[in-house]
Amino acid sequence: MESLITLFSEPGVWAALTALIVMEVVLGIDNLVFISILSNKLPPEQRQKARRVGIGLALAMRLVLLSMIAWLVGLTAPVFDLGIQGAPGMHGEPTFETQFSWRDLILIAGGLFLVWKATKEIHHNVDPHPSDDVFDTGKAALTFGSAIVQILLLDAIFSVDSILTAVGMTDHLPVMVIAVVFTVIVMLVAADPLAEFIGRNPTVVMLALGFLLMIGGVLIADGFGVHVPKGYIYSAMAFSATVEALNIWARRRSSARSES
Template identity: 45%
Template sequence: MIESIIPLISLIALEIILGIDNIIFISILADKLPEKDRNKLRYWGIGLAMLMRLLLLAAISWILKLDQTLFTINEIDFSGKGLILIVGGLFLIYKSTKEIYHKTEHDESDNISNTKVKKFGKLLSEVIILDLVFSVDSIITAVGMVQELWVMYTAVIVTVIIMLIASKPISDFIHKHPSFKILALCFLMMIGVSLIAEGFEFEIPKGYIYFSMAFAFIVDIIQMKTTKPHKS
């Protein structure tokens, strides 16, 4: 029991880091909805992420098969996991660039009118697609770290509870500071590139990505503080 505590804490920490991408994506999509529906999308999105992870853990033998080579092209092995990551990365890049385009090329009135016609079901379906990609990556990573199923289940449940608590403050912060929304979208683009690279068996250390984004976030905070108008 005691020997499992350290792997459990390590896995929870890793799952939280991997879950940040999910929270940011859901927060940006939730921002398109009327305020009364934003919490609903966040709770549904994160709740479905937990359900997918638990179901994938229940089908652990099938998940492990996703890591096996399906075919080889130019000495690059492609597995089921790799194909899922490539498709998910392309989808993430597409959504991020599209959101950046709308944010920079359309005025505020366009954004308001677009918000009214956005369908909750359509946004939830986009969340489900990314939930699936991140869930497969998360579970295969977890299997590589620990052997006990109860540790994996506990880590998933604890992580989702933390994500639920953190999702609203993160969403409110992004909504209140539009410049951070662009930064978050660029962050998601980088994650998309990382997923595609991993699908082609070229793994970019996630520590580099998260460190660079944390640095950019700190710089943006400093700039926001220094450009804040002074009271006369």
């Protein structure tokens, strides 16, 4: 206990904790959007339970990974090399890596799964079958177990990325644990309002799927050593979300004027 008091008496630790919480919350947005979209395809009485289970699994997985930091950091060590020389970039370095670690393989697999899932959902939104309308809130498009399995798969990918980010920002395990727990609490609070908002505004589903498609592509690129600055990604997402919010506001005002 005294060691914790000593640790948190340092201003630098509080600065690291604040920065880590912000980063973890931002990284958790992708996970939360995926959980919201999947849970909305379940019967109404199962949706909240699916969100709670999905977010609870995310917390459990992150805490388990934090207890295995030494092993997790080892995932960044190369496990094989393709031996292919990539084309030189602007500064003479290869444009992509040929050495792959377990982390790279996890990111590539997760990115491919996310691209596949987002593409499949976009197809169903653009050309839904009469008996499988994803906007039919009274009918399940998948089972509870299937939703939990898919959430668990994405939880694993986002958890690895989240914990490796935490390891890169601080060396103090208590700081990482506090940031992870705080982030999951924020996700729990935001899960139901976000899912209900997506459910009330079907056009937002397509925007969210576009976000997931982009995140999947970024994960694949990251696995191949092409690192896209996260600021660019989230700035684009924020801009798109702002435009969609203005569209929703405009539609509501137009509808109110027509009714009056």
